[in-house]
Amino acid sequence: MQRRLFIKKSAAAVSFLGLGFTGINAINSPYKIQNTTMNSFKLNYAPHLGMFKNHAGDDPINQLNFMADQGFRAFEDNNMKNRSIKTQEKIAKTMLDRGMKMGVFVAHTIYWNExxxxxxxxxxxxTFLKEIKESVEVAKxxxxxxxTVVPGFVDLSLNMDFQTQNVIETLKHASAILEPHELTMVLEPLNFRNHAGMFLSRSPQAYxxxxxxxxxxxxxxxxxxHQQIQEGNLIPNIDSCWDEIAYLQIGDNPGRKEPTTGEINYNNIFKLIHSKGYKGILGMEHGNSIDxxxxxxxxxxxxxISDNF
Structure with a gap:
């Protein structure tokens, strides 16, 4: 995180990546990049706040502008609901000005152990439905x-089929709230290694x-x-679930860092998604492999590299 240690290395790296003189300027905070030649990504990859803070500083608006200058056409923020209305409005205006789409935010309190x-x-x-109603206002x-919706932990006192029906009934009520506003809650299956005991873990179950x-x-x-850890077989499972998939998120395994750092062939996965005519967002929900x-x-x-197919 000590930026001065990387100035010489990063200047050379900036040139290599085609970010130009304005990219070098970004090393000096606050954010100064303007008129950067954009990358031309085929899909709508969405970074999150903090991913480029060493270039853009801590201000979320500067970070959004940096993302846009690098060719990213979308943005996601799990924590958006907890930000001030003023910050939400500034973010919305910046995305509108820069032609960016808003990705997911977490719609409700997630209980990880109960x-x-x-x-x-x-x-x-x-309580859940009240939070869904609150999220409608944030989304607007x-x-x-x-x-994003996560149904929560398993109830060991109930048969799994009863639990499934309970979840379905609640989601029907939530859908009735969201449908008039043309909003979509997306159910996220989570892997057993990072989130042991969560009810929703498999893509066929979500389907x-x-x-x-x-x-x-x-x-x-x-x-x-998550699904690489939980079930693998990624391309066939994406194919099988496709008509119910509204959003995708990215992270390589092991480590949950950017593509090319682990075992997942993201070039082939992105090629598949693009071939299906997907116009939605792919959230970059991962860390950076290097500080x-x-x-x-x-x-x-x-x-x-991964978008080059």
Whole structure:
């Protein structure tokens, strides 16, 4: 994170990546990049706040401008709902000015160690639905179309089929709230290694639930990192779930860093997604494999390589 240590290395790396003189200027905070030659990505990859903070500084607007200058046409922020209305409005204006799309934000409180939607308890359902209603207002403010939903922990006192039905019923109620606003909650299956005990873990399970809810407001968030750990067989499973997938997220395995750092062949996966005519967003929900400016340049280069199909 100590930027001065990377100045000489990063200046050479900037030239190599084609970021030009303005990219070198970015080494000196605050953010100064303007008129940068954009990369031409085939898909809508969405960075998050903090991914390029060594170039752009801590200000979220400067970070968004840096993303746009590098050719990224989308942005996601899990924590958007917790940001001030003023910050939300500034982010929305900047995205509009720069022609960027808003990706997901987390729609509700996620309980990582206790059952929630799986229980079927009315008070828990009501609390969840209240948070969904609150998220509608945030989505309107920032021009978002997708919100992330995680059904929560398994209820060991209930048969899995009963839990599934409880989740389906709650999601039907949530869909009724979202449909008039043309918003979509995307259900995210999580892997057993990082999130042991979560109810939703497999893409076929998410597919079955979405079919049962039967609403344009309830679809799948296919996180490629999670599903590589949980089930592998990525391309066939993406194919099988395709008509219920509304959003994808990215992270290589092991390590949950940028593409090219692990075992996943993102070049082939992105090629498949592009071939299907996907116009949605792919959230870059991963860390940087190297700290500092050098690591941020490596992330940009990784997406140029993986998008080259």
């Amino acid at each position: 059952p929630t939607l799986t229980t079927g308890k009315i008070d828990i359902r009501d 403010r920032i021009n978002a179309r997708w919100i 079955q639930i979405c079919k049962a809810v039967n609403s344009p407001s309830c679809k799948i968030l296919f996180d490629i990192y 500092g400016i050098e690591g941020e340049l490596k992330v940009i280069e990784a997406y140029k």
